Each structure stands twice: as structure tokens, then as C-alpha cells.
Amino acid sequence: MTDTQVAEIATSRRREATRQRLLDAAAEVFAEVGLDAASVEAICERAGFTRGAFYSNFATKDELFLxxxxxxxxxxxxxxxxxxxxxxxxxxxxxxxxxxxxxxxxxxxxxxxxxxxxxxxxxxxxxxxxxxxxxxxxxxxxxxxxxxxxxxxxxxxxxxxxxxxxxxxxxxxxxxxxxxxxxxxxxxxxxxxxxxxxxxxxxxxxxxxxxxxx
Amino acid sequence: MTDTQVAEIATSRRREATRQRLLDAAAEVFAEVGLDAASVEAICERAGFTRGAFYSNFATKDELFLxxxxxxxxxxxxxxxxxxxxxxxxxxxxxxxxxxxxxxxxxxxxxxxxxxxxxxxxxxxxxxxxxxxxxxxxxxxxxxxxxxxxxxxxxxxxxxxxxxxxxxxxxxxxxxxxxxxxxxxxxxxxxxxxxxxxxxxxxxxxxxxxxxxx
DNA sequence: GTCTATAGACAGATAGAC
DNA sequence: GTCTATCTGTCTATAGAC
Known part of the structure; x- marks a missing residue:
């Protein structure tokens, strides 16, 4: 296994964790105020990220919801x-x-x-x-x-x-x-x-x- | 019955009609896109009014929904x-x-x-x-x-x-x-x-x- | 040192309320 | 029709994991 492959796995691990945290936060916010009223900003805040992380992981809010x-x-x-x-x-x-x-x-x-x-x-x-x-x-x-x-x-x-x-x-x-x-x-x-x-x-x-x- | 009274009744009749048209239009728009996604603008357009008429009849969108x-x-x-x-x-x-x-x-x-x-x-x-x-x-x-x-x-x-x-x-x-x-x-x-x-x-x-x- | 995930500012659009 | 608030999606610089 090359160094780059190791790096890839590590990064994708971290990425996956970020995804999950965003999904968990989104679940809470959606449940609280509904899909439409839930802003990407609010979801990121709950997850402890900024909007950059969000759009790096999901194309749109709808994609995340799906x-x-x-x-x-x-x-x-x-x-x-x-x-x-x-x-x-x-x-x-x-x-x-x-x-x-x-x-x-x-x-x-x-x-x-x-x-x-x-x-x-x-x-x-x-x-x-x-x-x-x-x-x-x-x-x-x-x-x-x-x-x-x-x-x-x-x-x-x-x-x-x-x-x-x-x-x-x-x-x-x-x-x-x-x-x-x-x-x-x-x-x-x-x-x-x-x-x-x-x-x-x-x-x-x-x-x-x-x-x-x- | 004075002229002003007649006028008042006529006005409230018209007002009531406006309310109903707004409610009907809102029902359609809410059903189509949901409460949050339904803009006051869209409701008014559907009813054939401007937003002025809306806020003259309802304090907020929530009040209308209720x-x-x-x-x-x-x-x-x-x-x-x-x-x-x-x-x-x-x-x-x-x-x-x-x-x-x-x-x-x-x-x-x-x-x-x-x-x-x-x-x-x-x-x-x-x-x-x-x-x-x-x-x-x-x-x-x-x-x-x-x-x-x-x-x-x-x-x-x-x-x-x-x-x-x-x-x-x-x-x-x-x-x-x-x-x-x-x-x-x-x-x-x-x-x-x-x-x-x-x-x-x-x-x-x-x-x-x-x-x-x- | 490299690479990329993330931060944070930014622009364009659109909302509600008056 | 205006005013303010807010939201989305983009873009660039950077911090930090390897």
C-alpha cells in the first residue's frame, strides 16, 4: 500500500465522520423546525462546522435530506x-x-x-x-x-x-x-x-x- | 340605515370576499409547495391581489395558515x-x-x-x-x-x-x-x-x- | 512539504412586513 | 415599491492531517 493510499483512507475516514456529524445535526434541526425552515447555516452550527464543510460534502440541502x-x-x-x-x-x-x-x-x-x-x-x-x-x-x-x-x-x-x-x-x-x-x-x-x-x-x-x- | 352604514356593510362584504379568495389561493399554494416554501407573494399572485391586500387582512402568514x-x-x-x-x-x-x-x-x-x-x-x-x-x-x-x-x-x-x-x-x-x-x-x-x-x-x-x- | 478538508468572506436572490 | 433580514451556493486562503 502506497503512502498516498494510506493518506486517502485516513482523509476519507475523517470525511466520513464529518458527513455523519452533519447528518446527525441535520436530523435534529429538521425535526425541530422542518426541512424548509432549517437553514444550512443552522445545521452547520449544530454540527460544529461552517458552511464550507457542508458544501464540500453535499451538493445541496436536498441531497443531504435524501x-x-x-x-x-x-x-x-x-x-x-x-x-x-x-x-x-x-x-x-x-x-x-x-x-x-x-x-x-x-x-x-x-x-x-x-x-x-x-x-x-x-x-x-x-x-x-x-x-x-x-x-x-x-x-x-x-x-x-x-x-x-x-x-x-x-x-x-x-x-x-x-x-x-x-x-x-x-x-x-x-x-x-x-x-x-x-x-x-x-x-x-x-x-x-x-x-x-x-x-x-x-x-x-x-x-x-x-x-x-x- | 345611513349611507355610511350601507357603505360599511358593502366594504366588509368586499373585505370578506378578499379574505376568502386569499384563503383559497393559500390553500392551493400551501398544498403545492408547503407552508414554508409558499411565499406571500405567490399567494397574492394566485389570488389576484398585491401584498398590500394581504397585510390588510392578515397580520402574518402564520395567522392565515391557522x-x-x-x-x-x-x-x-x-x-x-x-x-x-x-x-x-x-x-x-x-x-x-x-x-x-x-x-x-x-x-x-x-x-x-x-x-x-x-x-x-x-x-x-x-x-x-x-x-x-x-x-x-x-x-x-x-x-x-x-x-x-x-x-x-x-x-x-x-x-x-x-x-x-x-x-x-x-x-x-x-x-x-x-x-x-x-x-x-x-x-x-x-x-x-x-x-x-x-x-x-x-x-x-x-x-x-x-x-x-x- | 504536500494535499485537501475546512473556514469564512462574498454576491446574488428573495423573503416578509409595512 | 421599499427596506431589512436572511439564505443559498461560490470562491479563495489556510490549517492541519499525513
Whole structure:
């Protein structure tokens, strides 16, 4: 390996760190004031850089937002798929009233924080007007649904309970209710724990609806 | 009545018309580009006024947005409550498979257009960061839910079918699914009819879940 | 010493408010 | 139509990592 290659790696390491810090700062600022109201200046200030660093790393604010949106969605999917993996690893062992278990598994520690909720809302809002963003958003949403569907199917098999709709539909409904509940609770000004409690309750109710009564 | 009084009424009439035109124009522009990106200039141009007229009627852009948000929510509620009234007037007459009827009644012709969807998303997004807007939004949402719950209860009584959850909960779920479906379909770039079709299908599915199997 | 990521000033454009 | 504030994106000099 030549000296220049070593240098390149070192610099790109530093560069990558700068990128990440800018993305983290942007996430905060976007969540606080929204994409449009967030100035590049404010993002840089939060990250501890000046605008030179910004434009050295991103062509425009939109480009940064796009990358951030992707990151957020991927993280969301990752958390849930991790749960699927856990489930498969430990071997599922669920009893009759697994409605609540299902709930816990779907959102588990995913107790999305306020920042995450605000960011998702911001992304959704912009996706309604930006076809490219919309496509990416919908694709990642589908992936999330498939992951949740997998969990639900596994639980159904293991617990010996039958669902009134296919796992995919059940997953879609659960996710819809989950999002709606978190947004409403956050809007009502509740704190993290309360948001989670309310969301759990809502999800438990839907889970009961989804289970075939015997 | 004196001449000045007549003049005053005429003036306030004209003023009111100006306000409404500004609000209509703002609704369009906000839906198109979002609250922040919508310049007062653009709103005035759309309405056929100059900025002078704007600041004569509204103190700030935010004030106008607040008023518009209220108007949009009230309209939404009005459409649904009107349906409740119709229902009571005509006398309900629904048969076994009233799942779809329920759907039709809930959204009926409410096939919210693209503009309405974008506006609601914009309002929701801002309500997450503005407590005052959030309170108003949640209150109107509750009112809407109560109206729908009323419809559902009526249908339940008339059709002799029992629901697996209280009407309020059923209404909440239907509305959640309704909103989610319209947003997703709109995001996918579907046209008005397709959005409605997809939303109807989703709602029909949920209605089936809500009905007690016999 | 070289190289480049970053700082910070700068220009052009456009916003809101009156 | 004006005035002030602010924002974006560019450009150049430099600090600091190798």
C-alpha cells in the first residue's frame, strides 16, 4: 500500500465522520423546525462546522435530506428485522394470549423517540410532493411491512392461533395503527413513556381484532 | 340605515370576499409547495391581489395558515356530520353485508381530493411542533371520530349486527386506515379514482374485521 | 512539504412586513 | 415599491492531517 493510499483512507475516514456529524445535526434541526425552515447555516452550527464543510460534502440541502431520509428508513427496518432474527434464534414460544406478545415484538424497544417521529412526518410530508422520495419511502415501507409480516406469521405458527387476514395485511394494519398512535400521542404533548403506553394499548386492541376467535 | 352604514356593510362584504379568495389561493399554494416554501407573494399572485391586500387582512402568514387549518378541519367534520343527518333523515336500511355500506357512508363522496390530502398532511406536520395547532387539530379529529362513531352505531343497530369493539374505537380505526390509505395511494401517484378505489378496498377489509362473525 | 478538508468572506436572490 | 433580514451556493486562503 502506497503512502498516498494510506493518506486517502485516513482523509476519507475523517470525511466520513464529518458527513455523519452533519447528518446527525441535520436530523435534529429538521425535526425541530422542518426541512424548509432549517437553514444550512443552522445545521452547520449544530454540527460544529461552517458552511464550507457542508458544501464540500453535499451538493445541496436536498441531497443531504435524501440521504438522511434513507438512513432513517433503513434504521427503522433494521430494528425490526433484528427482532425477526432474534425470534428465529431463540425459538418462538408463545401462548394463547399472544396478542400482546405480538405487539411487544413489533415495536419492542422501537419506542421511537420524538426526533424519529418528527423526522418521519417530515419525510412523509415531502414525499407527497416528490415522486422520487415517494418511491423510496414506499419501498422501504413495504420492506418494513414484510418484516413485520414475517414476525406475525412466525408467532401464528408457533402459538397455534389463526389470523383472520393474511400476515401481510395484519402487518400493514398494525403499522398503520402504530404510526397513527405515536403521532397522536406525540401531538398531545405526552412524554416518551406515555406515548409508548398509549401506542401499546392501541396495538393490543387491533391485535385482538386480528386473532380468530375460537 | 345611513349611507355610511350601507357603505360599511358593502366594504366588509368586499373585505370578506378578499379574505376568502386569499384563503383559497393559500390553500392551493400551501398544498403545492408547503407552508414554508409558499411565499406571500405567490399567494397574492394566485389570488389576484398585491401584498398590500394581504397585510390588510392578515397580520402574518402564520395567522392565515391557522385560520385555513381551522377551515379545512371544520369542512371535513361538516361533510361527515351531514352524512349522519342524512342517515337519520332517510332512516337506515342496511342488510347483512353492511360492511361496504359502512365504508361508503364514512367516506361517501368525501373522496378527498389531492389538495385536501396535501393540506391535511401539511397541517399535521406543523401541528407536531405547534402545541396550539396540535390542540385544535386533535379536538377536531375527535369531533370527526364521534360523528363517524354515530354513523357506525346507527348502522349496527339497524342492521342487527354486532361489533367486536365499541363504535368509538371502530370509528378511530376506520379513520386511521382511511387516512393512511389515501396518503399512500396519493404518494404512489395514483389518480383520484384509483385513490378512492384502493381506500375503499382497505376500509372494506377493516370493516370485516370489526364485525362480529356469526 | 504536500494535499485537501475546512473556514469564512462574498454576491446574488428573495423573503416578509409595512 | 421599499427596506431589512436572511439564505443559498461560490470562491479563495489556510490549517492541519499525513
Amino acid at each position: 440521504e438522511l431520509a434513507g438512513r432513517v428508513s433503513r434504521e427503522r427496518v433494521a430494528v425490526v428485522t433484528e427482532r425477526v432474527a432474534e425470534l428465529a434464534r431463540d425459538g418462538v414460544e408463545i401462548t394463547a394470549q399472544s396478542a400482546l406478545e405480538m405487539v411487544q415484538l413489533v415495536l419492542g424497544e422501537t419506542g421511537d423517540d420524538r426526533l424519529g417521529i418528527l423526522l418521519m412526518s417530515e419525510i412523509r410530508n415531502h414525499a407527497l410532493r416528490d415522486p422520487a422520495l415517494a418511491a423510496a419511502h414506499l419501498a422501504q415501507d413495504d420492506e418494513l411491512r414484510r418484516s413485520v409480516a414475517q414476525i406475525i406469521a412466525d408467532i401464528g405458527d408457533a402459538g397455534g392461533l389463526s389470523l383472520r387476514v393474511p400476515p401481510e395485511e395484519a402487518a400493514g394494519l398494525m403499522l398503520t395503527v402504530w404510526e397513527s398512535a405515536t403521532v397522536r400521542a406525540t401531538m398531545a404533548g405526552l412524554d416518551h413513556e406515555q406515548v409508548r403506553g398509549l401506542t401499546n394499548a392501541q396495538l393490543a386492541g387491533v391485535a385482538q381484532l386480528l386473532i380468530e376467535p375460537r | 385560520e385555513l387549518a381551522g377551515r379545512v378541519s371544520r369542512e371535513r367534520v361538516a361533510v361527515v356530520t351531514e352524512r349522519v343527518a342524512e342517515l337519520a333523515r332517510d332512516g337506515v336500511e342496511i342488510t347483512a353485508q353492511s360492511a361496504l355500506e359502512m365504508v361508503q357512508l364514512v367516506l361517501g363522496e368525501t373522496g378527498d381530493d389531492r389538495l385536501g390530502i396535501l393540506l391535511m398532511s401539511e397541517i399535521r406536520n406543523h401541528a407536531l411542533r405547534d402545541p396550539a395547532l396540535a390542540a385544535a387539530h386533535l379536538a377536531q379529529d375527535d369531533e370527526l371520530r364521534r360523528s363517524v362513531a354515530q354513523i357506525i352505531a346507527d348502522i349496527g343497530d339497524a342492521g342487527g349486527l354486532s361489533l367486536r369493539v365499541p363504535p368509538e374505537e371502530a370509528a378511530g380505526l376506520m379513520l386511521t386506515v382511511w387516512e393512511s390509505a389515501t396518503v399512500r395511494a396519493t404518494m404512489a401517484g395514483l389518480d383520484h379514482e384509483q385513490v378512492r378505489g384502493l381506500t375503499n378496498a382497505q376500509l372494506a377489509g377493516v370493516a370485516q374485521l370489526l364485525i362480529e362473525p356469526r
